[in-house]
Amino acid sequence: xxGFQTLFYKEVLRFWKVATQTVTAPxxxxxxxxLIFGHVLEGHxxxxxxxxxxxxxxxxxxxxxxxxxxxxxxxxxIQSKITGNLVFVMLTPLSHWDLFGGxxxxxxxxxxxxxxxxxxxxxxxxxxxxxxxxxxAIFALLGAAILGTMGLIAGIWAEKFxxxxxxxxxxxxxxxxxxxxxxxxxxxxxxxQNLSHFNPFFYMIDGFRYGFFAQSDVSPWMSATIASTFFIxxxxxxxxxLKRGYKLRH
Numbered sequence: 669x670x671g672f673q674t675l676f677y678k679e680v681l682r683f684w685k686v687a688t689q690t691v692t693a694p695x696x697x698x699x700x701x702x703l704i705f706g707h708v709l710e711g712h713x714x715x716x717x718x719x720x721x722x723x724x725x726x727x728x729x730x731x732x733x734x735x736x737x738x739x740x741x742x743x744x745x746i747q748s749k750i751t752g753n754l755v756f757v758m759l760t761p762l763s764h765w766d767l768f769g770g771x772x773x774x775x776x777x778x779x780x781x782x783x784x785x786x787x788x789x790x791x792x793x794x795x796x797x798x799x800x801x802x803x804x805a806i807f808a809l810l811g812a813a814i815l816g817t818m819g820l821i822a823g824i825w826a827e828k829f830x831x832x833x834x835x836x837x838x839x840x841x842x843x844x845x846x847x848x849x850x851x852x853x854x855x856x857x858x859x860x861q862n863l864s865h866f867n868p869f870f871y872m873i874d875g876f877r878y879g880f881f882a883q884s885d886v887s888p889w890m891s892a893t894i895a896s897t898f899f900i901x902x903x904x905x906x907x908x909x910l911k912r913g914y915k916l917r918h
Contacts, residue, residue, distance in 0.1 A: 672766040675757070679774030683740055690778060694736055695785040698728045702790050705850060718881055722794035725787070726877040727849035730811060732786045734869065737779030737812040738819035738840055741771045745823025746832050758917060764910035768820070768903070775816025776809065783808060796880055803888050804879030810895050811872040815840075817902040824909050824916060843869045848877075853885050868898045 683690040706721040748754035757767070798804065818840075826832040847869035853861050864870050865886075875891035878884035884891070910916070 671760060671762045672770050675762065675766065675770030676773050679740070679744060679770060680777055682744060683774070683778050690736070690740070691782055691785060694732050694782045695789060698732050698786040699789055701728055702793065706793065718883070719794060722796055722881075723852075723877070724850065725790050725794055725796060726880050727873055728790065729783045729786045730808070730873045730876045731844055731849045733779040733783035733808055733812050734815045734844060734872065735840065736782040737775040737815040738822070738836070740775040740778040741816050741819030742823040742826070742832055742836070743819075744771065744774075745820065746826050746829060749823075749827065750829070754916065758913070764907055767910050768817075768907050771820050772813060772816040772906075775819055776812040779812035779815065780808060783812075798880060799882035800879045800888070802879070803875060803892075806892060807872055807876035807879065807888075807895070810892070810899060811876065814868070814872065814895065814899045814902060817899065817906050820906045821902065821909065824906070824914060827915065843867055846870075847873050848885070849873060868894060871895050 702721070702724060706724060745754070748757065762770075822832055822835045826835065846864065847867050848864065853864045853870070856864065871886065871891035871894045874884045874886060875888045875895065878888045878891075
C-alpha cells in the first residue's frame, strides 16, 4: 500500500498547496450564487413548503462537491501529460487499482473539502435541518467518487486543455445545472421532467437534498441505486483504461 499512499498524498498535496485557487475560490463562487439567486427569488419561490434559500443551499453544496472532484482528477492528469512528468508515475510498479484509488480518493477529499466549506459559509443564511444525515454522507461520498472517476476518464482521454475544457463545458456543466440545483423538476413541463430522469446528476443532488428535508422528487433508495450503478460502470471503464495504459503509455 506504500505506493498507493504516496500517490494519494501527492495528489492531496498538489491541490492543497494552492488552496486559495482550488478550495477558497469555489467557496466564494457558491456564496455569490446564493447571494444572487437567494436575494432575487426568496419570497417569490417556495419548493414543497421549503424556503428557496434553504432549498438552494444543499444543491450548491452538492454542485461544488461534484465540480471540484471532477476538476481535481482531470486537471492532475492533463497537467502531468502536458508537462511530461506523467512518465514518472507510470514507471512505478503501481497497479491500475493503485492509480485508480490514488487519483479518485484525492478527488473525493477535494470535493468534500470544498463542499464542507460551502456549507459552513452558507448554512447561517437559512434554517436547515438534518432529517437523514446518513443520506447526506452517502450521497456526498458517492457523488464525489462518481465525478472523481469521471474526471479520471476525461484526463486520460484528453490530450490538451481544449479537449478537457470541451468535456467540462459541454457535458459536466450542463448536466450539473440541469439536475435541479436551482429548482425542483416538478416546476418543469412534463417533457423536461421526464428528460431530467435520464440525468444521473439529478439523482445525486435529489438524494443529497433528501438528507436535509426528508423530501425528494424520487425515492432516495432509487437515487442511491442509480448513482451506485453509474459509479460501477464508470469505475470499470476507468480501471480498464488504466490497465491498458490507454493514451498513457506512449
